[in-house]
Amino acid sequence: MPALPKVCIIGAGCSGFTTAKRLKDRGIPFDVFEASDDIGGNWYFANPNGMSSCYKSLHIDTSKWRLAFEDYPVPADWPDYPHHAQLLQYFHDYVDHFGLRPHIAFNTRVEKAERRAEGGWQVTLSTGETRDYDALAVANGHHWAARIPEYPGSFDGPQLHSHNYRSPFEPVDCVGKRVLVVGMGNSAMDIASELSQRPIAERLFVSARHGVWIFPKYFKGQPIDKNPAPAWMPKGLRQWLGGRMIRGLVGRMSDYGLPEPTIGPFESHGTVSGEFLLRAGSGDIAMKPGIERLDGDGVVFTDGSREKLDVIVWATGYDIKFPFFSDAALQADAENRPPPLFKRILKPGVPDLFYMGLAQPLPTLVNFAEQQSKLVAAYLAGDYVPPAPEEMARVIRADEEYYTGQYYKSRRHTIQLDFDHYVRHLKKELAAGARRAAAGGHKLPVPGREPAEAAA
Numbered sequence: 004m005p006a007l008p009k010v011c012i013i014g015a016g017c018s019g020f021t022t023a024k025r026l027k028d029r030g031i032p033f034d035v036f037e038a039s040d041d042i043g044g045n046w047y048f049a050n051p052n053g054m055s056s057c058y059k060s061l062h063i064d065t066s067k068w069r070l071a072f073e074d075y076p077v078p079a080d081w082p083d084y085p086h087h088a089q090l091l092q093y094f095h096d097y098v099d100h101f102g103l104r105p106h107i108a109f110n111t112r113v114e115k116a117e118r119r120a121e122g123g124w125q126v127t128l129s130t131g132e133t134r135d136y137d138a139l140a141v142a143n144g145h146h147w148a149a150r151i152p153e154y155p156g157s158f159d160g161p162q163l164h165s166h167n168y169r170s171p172f173e174p175v176d177c178v179g180k181r182v183l184v185v186g187m188g189n190s191a192m193d194i195a196s197e198l199s200q201r202p203i204a205e206r207l208f209v210s211a212r213h214g215v216w217i218f219p220k221y222f223k224g225q226p227i228d229k230n231p232a233p234a235w236m237p238k239g240l241r242q243w244l245g246g247r248m249i250r251g252l253v254g255r256m257s258d259y260g261l262p263e264p265t266i267g268p269f270e271s272h273g274t275v276s277g278e279f280l281l282r283a284g285s286g287d288i289a290m291k292p293g294i295e296r297l298d299g300d301g302v303v304f305t306d307g308s309r310e311k312l313d314v315i316v317w318a319t320g321y322d323i324k325f326p327f328f329s330d331a332a333l334q335a336d337a338e339n340r341p342p343p344l345f346k347r348i349l350k351p352g353v354p355d356l357f358y359m360g361l362a363q364p365l366p367t368l369v370n371f372a373e374q375q376s377k378l379v380a381a382y383l384a385g386d387y388v389p390p391a392p393e394e395m396a397r398v399i400r401a402d403e404e405y406y407t408g409q410y411y412k413s414r415r416h417t418i419q420l421d422f423d424h425y426v427r428h429l430k431k432e433l434a435a436g437a438r439r440a441a442a443g444g445h446k447l448p449v450p451g452r453e454p455a456e457a458a459a
Contacts, residue, residue: 005447005450005451006451006452007029007030007032007383007384007451008136008137008449008451008452009032009033009137009451010031010136010138010139011033011034011113011116011126011136011138012026012033012034012035012140012359013113013142013143013327014035014038014044014143014144015036015037015042015107016043016044016045016142016144017043017044017094017368017370017372017373018142018359018368018372019037019044019142019359019372020035020097020103021072021097021370021372022357022359022372022375023103023106023107024097024103024373025373025377025380026379026380026383027101028380029380029381029383029384031380034106034108035106036108036126037107037109037111038054038110038111038113038129039052039054039109040109041109042094042095042098043055043091043094045057045146046091048088052112053147056146056165056166058168058170058193059170060170060193062084062085062086063087063090063369064189064220064275065228065366065369066083066084066220066226066227066228066229067081067084068228068229069228069229069366069422070367070370071370072097072369072373073373075097075101078093083220084220084226090369108128110129111129111130112128113126113128113129114127114129114327115127116139116327118330118356119135122137122355122449123135123138123355123452124137124355137355137449137450137451138357138449139355140357141357141359142359142372144360145324146166146321147321149165149166149167149321149322150164150320150321151317151319156296156297156298156303157297158297158298158299158300158312158315159300160312160313161175161314161315162316163175163315163316163317164319165186165191165194165317165318165319168190168316171204175314178203178204179205180204180205180313181204181205181206181208181312181313182198182204182206182207182312182316183312183314183315184198184208184318185209185210185294185315185317186317186318186319187209187214187217187274188274188318189275189276190318191209191318192274192275192276192279193276194318195207195279195288196278196282199282199287199288200282200287201287206289207288207289208288208289208310209288209289209290209291210291210293210294211290211292212292212293213264213265213266214262214265215271216249216264216267217261217275217279217280218249218273218274218275218276219253219275219276219277220276222248227275228366228367231423232244232245233423234421234427238405238409238424246267246269249268250268253280259280260283260284260288260290261280266411269409270409271411271416272363272415273365273366291306292304292305293305300312302315320415322335323335323339323341323361323418333350333356338417339414339417340417341358341361341417343396343399343403345389345399346398346402347362347375347420347425348375348378352392354449355449357375359372359376361418362419362420364420365419365420365421371422374425375429377429378432381437382448382449383447383448384447385440385445385447385448386440387433387437387439388443389436390436405421405424406419406421406425
């Protein structure tokens with residue numbers, strides 16, 4: 004029997020360690036390399052690798068009902084929306100329960116991953132060591148390469164990206180200051196709501212180029228994501244029903260002093276906040292349009308107004324980056340679009356590479372790669388075969404249109420995805436791929452080049 008392939012997993016966040024767990028279940032050998040001193044990735048507060056976006060007050064916007072791993076329930080006493088420290092502890096418990104920690108090399112960064120001409124990967128580590136692997140699983144996350152747009156002029160005061168925000172006092176003391184938050188995504192909502200409280204900022208401004216719909220966290224006393232419309236329901240009908248519900252719950256954004264959206268509730272990435280509308284309606288937040296230019300001790304906006312400011316917080320998103328790849332075909336392009344991927348995992352023509360967790364799935368990213376790992380593990384074990392290349396290309400086009408077609412063009416919408424629809428169709432694809440594998444005699448698509456090591 005041929006040896007199973009050995010896999011290098013880059014990153015020990017939730018995408019990396021759930022992939023590792025699935026490989027271990029299948030007896031597929033692997034190593035996980037983590038740049039930090041512990042697991043958790045983005046959810047490891049004050050992560051020494053600098054890649055965490057957690058702030059002290061952060062609670063996840065996905066309810067516990069939707070983020071739980073399939074085979075490891077969340078604690079029964081959790082609140083509906085857990086704090087980041089609770090989620091991180093859950094990650095630690097998962098890793099230790101399934102015995103994954105011994106497979107993770109901490110304080111070890113993958114500096115370079117080069118694909119060999121004959122297949123397989125040569126991986127160079129921050130320790131200076133070079134290792135060979137039969138396959139590579141990329142799970143380095145996409146919320147760490149902070150992006151700040153360029154504007155004419157300069158600003159004299161401190162500026163920071165939301166990625167580096169920790170509290171109203173760290174890394175910049177915002178108490179008694181005039182603060183501008185740029186953006187209206189989820190991080191912007193949280194940070195603006197926190198800073199706008201009267202004992203903190205003297206005045207809190209939010210700059211947005213256009214209006215967005217802000218979803219509440221609860222509906223009739225239940226988390227709004229707890230009972231979604233069924234995945235089989237046509238997208239148009241789900242969006243119509245969801246739009247009616249959101250409009251009925253929150254009314255018009257202009258009623259709160261916010262810019263009225265020119266798009267529907269599901270034509271941009273969902274912004275969820277249980278507090279921002281209250282703060283805005285209470286007069287604690289002053290809305291401003293887009294930025295025209297930076298102007299010394301202030302900012303000039305596109306409506307010609309100017310505000311004197313002490314601090315700017317840029318909640319302006321992230322670039323998708325894979326710094327260990329030198330091949331441009333494996334990178335995101337200038338518009339922040341990743342390579343075309345079958346089921347957001349496989350790049351046609353590169354049978355030994357898997358992108359894990361590379362999506363902005365609604366409602367949750369936490370257990371997304373856990374679902375993807377079903378395909379990866381079955382594929383590497385010879386129990387799944389993808390369709391022919393031309394069919395893969397057709398599915399990629401159809402999926403991208405389905406998942407991103409309704410969104411306005413933006414760098415933040417290149418990896419949007421409907422979690423429930425994805426999982427439903429992934430299950431069908433796994434069944435079809437299993438039939439193809441059986442017809443082909445369960446041949447390993449990526450054979451091991453060395454005797455397999457025990458994965459347990």
